[in-house]
Amino acid sequence: MTTIKDVARRAGVSIATVSYVLNGTGAVSEPTRQKVLRAVEQLGYRPSVIAQGLQARASRMIGYSWQPMPPDQFNPILEKFLHGMAEAAARHGYHVLAFPSTSPSDEVAPYREMVETGRVDGFVLSNTNLDDPRIQYLLDADFPFVAFGRSNAGLDFPWVDVDGVDGVEQAVRHLVELGHRRIACLAWPEDSLTGQYRLQGYCRAMADAGLGVEPEWIVRTGNFYQEAHRDARPWFALSLDRRPTAVVALTDLMAMGVMNAVVDAGLAVGGDVAVIGFDDSPVAGYLQPPLTSLRQPLAEVGELVVTMLIDLVRGQALARSQVLLRPRLIVRDSTLRSRLGS
Amino acid sequence: MTTIKDVARRAGVSIATVSYVLNGTGAVSEPTRQKVLRAVEQLGYRPSVIAQGLQARASRMIGYSWQPMPPDQFNPILEKFLHGMAEAAARHGYHVLAFPSTSPSDEVAPYREMVETGRVDGFVLSNTNLDDPRIQYLLDADFPFVAFGRSNAGLDFPWVDVDGVDGVEQAVRHLVELGHRRIACLAWPEDSLTGQYRLQGYCRAMADAGLGVEPEWIVRTGNFYQEAHRDARPWFALSLDRRPTAVVALTDLMAMGVMNAVVDAGLAVGGDVAVIGFDDSPVAGYLQPPLTSLRQPLAEVGELVVTMLIDLVRGQALARSQVLLRPRLIVRDSTLRSRLGS
DNA sequence: ATGTAGTAGTTAAACGTTTAAGTTAGGGTG
């Protein structure tokens, strides 16, 4: 491993001069500058980030943790989000440290460890919720972080989120335009903030369209295929005048459960019952029929979150510290080919 | 931030003593040991990993990079593999640094940068292939790494892989047992080593079963849904005596293309044509019909790869430096309910 | 009494950077 000393010796200058040349600080004459650069080139010298880190009391690392999915479920955001983050971080000389969230009993422990040992300069949080202990801890510790997702209205912290209200509104409006009147929503348990927003979008859009909502059209269930499949079934056993002709599910995985429940009832997805998902996971386009879904700008969120965090770490004020992005409705056959319009 | 000096001052000893206590090296009397530990406790002291890293000339970081998928495809391994790695790494005091693979023009550049700046102590490679420039570089640089996947037979380096030959053999045997005789294989281009192994499994199992293989039953296509969908179609336009009654696809995504091609031809998946995928991605079980597929022990591979790498980094000899794991065939309706047996 | 060995601790150097402070030479000014 070649160090700054080797370069200094080779160029016939002191190590300080080498450092000044490399960082562009300090007054160095052009000839010496060239000498140093040549030595750097010849030796293939690169400064040790660890030594720089010790000196600057910074690691140039961004911590990110996610909770693993159960084996039969996919994480709809990880790949694109992580890639967006890693790219943006690298552009600024930072890197992403991926650490596992261990026991849910003490969610904060791994974060605390990273902070106290100086492993990372800041965190990106995802999957935030109300009363998120991680947010509380990081605010208390005054440690930089940016969240993908919101939390309690009272807490002031930087976040980026995708507007679930707007997204589901888009979905419902699309269905209304296609002629649907009886639209159901497969929602999440009440404690999910993201679920609250998305459900709110449903309620608002239905009201805006002047449509009534039967109580049995809103079903809350877990974020799993099996539960969605099971809990969507009763809809299609309802009498013809109460049976929904369209369903908005809060997740593609849940939408798949709905689609299969439709098939189980001897009905056709897209034909008898329109279905819309959320996330636009890569499989959505390849299902039978292809699933209409709301696409989150995940790479953009990843980039934004990281650039905000780096500004924060560098002590710069954020231009916008709370950003709400719109999802985009990707229309596919699960809502077209509807028999209602024709 | 509290340092070892603070602890030393509080405990009334030298910093060396604190270090000795914390590392369990050196001779320290029990009373002083207690004093030090109490001070550590009271101050909430944790050693700075960066300072330790500088001293030890090691970062306790493992680098991992993956190529991003096109937007409409999913990465079937990332989440579970990464989680397996991160868990295993954390257990040994290491962490995973996720960096983006940038331009394919110089695949090695980001690796070289990590090596030269001392960012990581070793790498995990995935998606290796023949003549992989990353392997060549790391071998030349004598830098520790372990690969998920094999490469040229002549290169001696540590790897873990899932046995594609065995996997596809399992698949074909399963189909043969169900009574299938005309079995096709949707394979990858010739330059993919993984594809070679899997195709070899097909050929070997067909030969073992005493079954002939029509040339048009082996189709090579890209690892995409669209191409698979397009290139599987001709099979189902073949005359009844040459048309395959079962297809093994090298990927779940490709299998989905095949399934939809079957439906397009007015046939039923599972009924008229059995389909098997590879990867057992989370969606496989929720497709219509649920897809039989080969499950790779991804978390196990991740753990194994990391523990091997850490041994390597610590200069220990590896018990086994080349490990081949068996995939497991998960049987679902896409191969059951076949009309052949009954 | 003297040397020896072991125990328990301290001192100081080292890891590879950055940077404040100091030094030197040269040129301009009165």
Place this chain on the structure above:
DNA sequence: CACCCTAACTTAAACGTTTAACTACTACAT
């Protein structure tokens, strides 16, 4: 010619650890 200023360096300290080398003390054998 003495003075000051500036440009272009160098010296050395600091960041927070680990660890080799040293010191001081006690206990014990000779």
